[in-house]
Amino acid sequence: MQELQRNPILGITAAPAPPGTNPYEWVGNIAGPPDSPYEGGLFVVRIHFPNDYPFSPPHITMQTRIHHPNISPDGRICLDTLSRRWSSALTIGQVLLSIQQLMGEPNPHNPLAILPVNRQQFNQTARQWTQLYARPPQPHNQSTQGNRDNSGNDGSGGSGGTGSQ
Helix, strand or coil: CHHHHHCCECCEEEEECCCCCCCCEEEEEEECCCCCCCCCCEEEEEEECCCCCCCCCCEEEECCCCCCCCECCCCEECCHHHCCCCCCCCCHHHHHHHHHHHHHCCCCCCCCCCCCCCHHHHHHHHHHHHHHHCCCCCCCCHHHHCCCCCCCCCCCCCCCCCCCC
16 A cells, blocks of 8 residues: 555555455555546456465455456456466556556457457447446535535425435
């Protein structure tokens, strides 16, 4: 964590979750790489450090739903640096950066990779999923929320009932 604080990586964050609890359980955020169907998305990963870390790789799973040939529907990430090509010299920032790079450039030699025949259709679906599942939280808009009371009514005199707009 100190390494990420000393040398931050654009679009990559990671910290224990929740802070101050189990030092072996972290949550990370990976910004979708530019010029990819994931651009503009924010992808959450769960990181578990084994007791013998850094001699064994961390277990990282994608928590955000993503349409990608190297990431399984249950979030397993097939990346050689997380298994047979692990090096204890790698920092968690470097590992998360590798995942971000994999998002932008799928690995056709990976066992999960079933690269689509129609790349345009694949990119369209990946963009749609990014819009649906990987949108970062929007800043709180004071101008629209400032006129609402605690019940969610906007003060216009309407009944509001269910709170649906």
